Amino acid sequence: MIQVRLASHGVDVEFQAGPGITALFGAAGAGKTFTLDAIAGFVTPVGGRIILDDEILFDGAAHVNLPPRRRHCGYVARHWALFPHMSVHDNLLFPLAAVPRRERHRQVKEMLDRFALQDAAPRRPRDISPAERLRATVARALIGDPKLLLVDEPAAGLDIALRAEWLRVLRLVRDETSLPILLAARDVETCFELAGHMLLLDAGRILQSGPPRKVLDQPVGVEAARLLGIRNLFPAEIVALDPGRNTSRLRLENFELNGPYLPGRLRGDRVWLCVEPGQLHAVPHDGSKPPPNHIPALLERASEMPRAVRLEFAGGIVAEIARRDFEPNRDNPNRDNKEWLVEFPPHALRVLGCP
Amino acid sequence: MPLDWSLLWLSLRYAGLATLFSMLAALPLARLLAHRRFPGYELLDAAATLPAVLPPAVLIYYLLAALGSWPLQFSWHAAVAVSAIYTLPLLLRSVRASLEAVDTSFENAARGLGAGEWRTFRLVTLPLAWRALLAGVLTAFVRAFADFGTTAMLAGDVGGNVNVWLFLPIAAVALGALYLRNRLRHARVPA
Numbered sequence: 195m196i197q198v199r200l201a202s203h204g205v206d207v208e209f210q211a212g213p214g215i216t217a218l219f220g221a222a223g224a225g226k227t228f229t230l231d232a233i234a235g236f237v238t239p240v241g242g243r244i245i246l247d248d249e250i251l252f253d254g255a256a257h258v259n260l261p262p263r264r265r266h267c268g269y270v271a272r273h274w275a276l277f278p279h280m281s282v283h284d285n286l287l288f289p290l291a292a293v294p295r296r297e298r299h300r301q302v303k304e305m306l307d308r309f310a311l312q313d314a315a316p317r318r319p320r321d322i323s324p325a326e327r328l329r330a331t332v333a334r335a336l337i338g339d340p341k342l343l344l345v346d347e348p349a350a351g352l353d354i355a356l357r358a359e360w361l362r363v364l365r366l367v368r369d370e371t372s373l374p375i376l377l378a379a380r381d382v383e384t385c386f387e388l389a390g391h392m393l394l395l396d397a398g399r400i401l402q403s404g405p406p407r408k409v410l411d412q413p414v415g416v417e418a419a420r421l422l423g424i425r426n427l428f429p430a431e432i433v434a435l436d437p438g439r440n441t442s443r444l445r446l447e448n449f450e451l452n453g454p455y456l457p458g459r460l461r462g463d464r465v466w467l468c469v470e471p472g473q474l475h476a477v478p479h480d481g482s483k484p485p486p487n488h489i490p491a492l493l494e495r496a497s498e499m500p501r502a503v504r505l506e507f508a509g510g511i512v513a514e515i516a517r518r519d520f521e522p523n524r525d526n527p528n529r530d531n532k533e534w535l536v537e538f539p540p541h542a543l544r545v546l547g548c549p
Numbered sequence: 550m551p552l553d554w555s556l557l558w559l560s561l562r563y564a565g566l567a568t569l570f571s572m573l574a575a576l577p578l579a580r581l582l583a584h585r586r587f588p589g590y591e592l593l594d595a596a597a598t599l600p601a602v603l604p605p606a607v608l609i610y611y612l613l614a615a616l617g618s619w620p621l622q623f624s625w626h627a628a629v630a631v632s633a634i635y636t637l638p639l640l641l642r643s644v645r646a647s648l649e650a651v652d653t654s655f656e657n658a659a660r661g662l663g664a665g666e667w668r669t670f671r672l673v674t675l676p677l678a679w680r681a682l683l684a685g686v687l688t689a690f691v692r693a694f695a696d697f698g699t700t701a702m703l704a705g706d707v708g709g710n711v712n713v714w715l716f717l718p719i720a721a722v723a724l725g726a727l728y729l730r731n732r733l734r735h736a737r738v739p740a
């Protein structure tokens with residue numbers, strides 16, 4: 195169990211983490227790496243306190259600041275940081291200087307077996323495959339018997355195969371050890387796939403924390419929603435609420451929509467409305483009167499994605515429709531800058547806090 | 550007239566020793582200046598750069614006075630000492646740059662894996678910086694080597710023995726050292 199309270203220039207966070215993966219997620223510069231570095235002891239925060247399993251690693255008020263070598267934190271750095279002048283075997287041997295010789299070699303062999311690194315062992319990091327480099331880094335971080343694993347996920351350089359390997363290795367570590375793992379995650383998918391808990395960081399503060407599914411489904415506000423990459427956020431006002439029919443009516447800038455009943459809200463509340471792009475339907479407008487919840491909008495751009503077509507409309511509306519549905523309009527020279535009808539299904543409408 | 554090889558040998562010995570002594574001071578100083586942001590850091594930095602900006606005559610005067618060699622007399626030890634101090638700022642700058650060029654993530658990794666500062670320096674920083682370090686040392690050596698001729702002539706110790714053809718082997722040694730330095734500088738840095 196790790197308890198962290200950090201105060202520094204531009205960073206002010208407080209959280210606890212137990213066994214399993216706790217993901218720190220946020221834009222670049224939100225303070226993820228700083229938090230990990232402060233726990234590892236590579237940077238000194240101005241104030242706060244860090245406690246790992248009843249041992250105080252740092253206490254600003256009491257002037258306690260253990261050096262990194264006494265903190266027992268495994269650290270997987272963003273660029274791996276395997277020592278380039280040593281073989282993989284010697285890299286794994288490095289943390290075991292104080293262990294008796296025979297035991298040292300036994301532990302290295304065990305770790306090499308566990309992470310399928312036997313072939314890579316005598317070679318230098320630059321001579322092994324990226325997947326082996328990744329596994330060697332994680333193996334080295336685990337070999338000194340740490341009480342906590344800090345993982346700074348690489349921002350770039352993970353291709354599809356390597357990314358799958360990365361997730362596989364982290365899942366393996368999570369399931370085979372009872373270590374608390376703090377992961378500075380670069381994308382929401384990693385948090386969703388691996389983490390039991392996530393902290394949403396923005397400009398050095400924790401905006402929201404909780405299980406990733408809950409955070410993604412119910413962002414606390416519009417900043418949180420934007421950080422999570424949620425599109426289609428519109429300011430709206432509640433103009434009618436009918437608990438009997440389980441409906442509501444929302445007024446947006448230029449139009450009104452029917453939505454589900456919004457428990458806990460009052461008429462006249464100003465809220466943010468959000469809709470997943472995949473839940474919107476869109477067809478070219480034939481000029482007839484639009485049915486309820488169908489909004490006429492100008493198509494500005496259509497871009498093809500691997501599994502869908504993304505349609506961007508004037509007013510910031512983004513819809514993703516199946517390729518099949520887009521097919522009839524693919525070669526229409528007039529499709530752009532033409533009016534389309536975008537349907538907002540009432541069940542797809544979600545409402546977030548106050549604007 | 551046969552060449553007097555002893556002058557070349559003397560220059561090599563002299564420049565080698567001056568570089569060695571200078572390096573003994575430069576390495577710990579560079580380590581201190583490269584990573585420790587401590588109070589008085591700027592002052593130490595300035596003091597170590599001072600020999601490079603003082604007029605050489607002033608420096609030599611004070612140094613010889615301090616060494617007790619006044620009135621000015623050619624003394625082999627004094628010459629080495631002057632050259633070592635004169636080389637120090639140059640060497641310090643390059644040694645510091647080489648140490649700072651080592652990616653701190655390697656050093657941090659070593660610390661996180663249980664290594665103290667000395668072990669980190671010995672097993673990670675030095676092996677990663679050795680090419681750049683050696684290049685800096687060679688530059689300093691060539692400088693000290695070239696300076697010696699002037700010192701020796703002015704001191705009058707070699708007067709009359711100087712054969713202008715001796716400049717050829719001296720130039721060859723200097724050229725060799727510079728070539729080696731450039732090779733080291735441009736060598737591929739391990740990823």
